[in-house]
Amino acid sequence: MQFLFRYANPANFMRLSAAVLPFTAIATVLCIATALYLGFSAPPDYQQGRTVLIMFIHVPAATVAMSVYGAIAVCSLLSLVWRHPLSDIAARAAAPFGALFTALGLITGSLWGKPMWGTYWVWDARLTSFLLLLFLYLGYMALWNAIEDETRAARAAAILALVGAVNIPVIKFSVDWWNTLHQGESVISGKLAPVFLAPLLIMMLGYVLLFLTLWMVRIRTAIVERRARNLMQAGVP
């Protein structure tokens, strides 16, 4: 906790993120390029044929979408309980990317579902709870924009984020709790052949790094915008 509060200071965050950003950006490009090379070089799956290629972008998008919501929930808790100075900014900055990864998870999942299940969409537990995640992101962003007073907006958005966090375990375990068309977990349980597992894990790392890079850029932007607003309020034309 002490570590967190040390870097909660916007000046410290600006310094640290400026040093880290070039490395995360380069690592993102390297990971995604390597995963694309390995993925397109992998043989067709014995059941799914070449549609297995969609897995390399669908699973990372869906995993990052859920993780980003978890990060927003943690930031919201820090904001409500400890009044952590950067947590509201960080939570708000993550939301558009979370929504984007969720939309990508839904679109790529649909495009994978049609040739494998014979349908783009089915109202089963996994797909419906994941669609709900997109609505939670959209609602969270709308709430921030709807309330003019930033302190009140931050508090309302933080409460919504924490309530919505209930949906994350529902998405995760929906394939175990209910009968769904969606396949069960196959990464941790070791069901994937190494030739598919390697590009998947590297792409996942690439997506995580991409999110972290974009998140830092957005937080830095929000800090700079706040400084500019303070200067304007102080009378600088």
Added chain:
Amino acid sequence: MNFDMGAYGAYIWPAYGVSALALIGATAWAVAAWRRAKTKLTELEKKK
């Protein structure tokens, strides 16, 4: 590398296309917003 998708190309290429477009678009949007904010702050600090 094998780019022959057979009959599945109609699903695989749109999935990759949409993902590439969205991720490159998000990066461009974030960088553009950063540059705009930085320019504005620099101008205000000069006037201070």
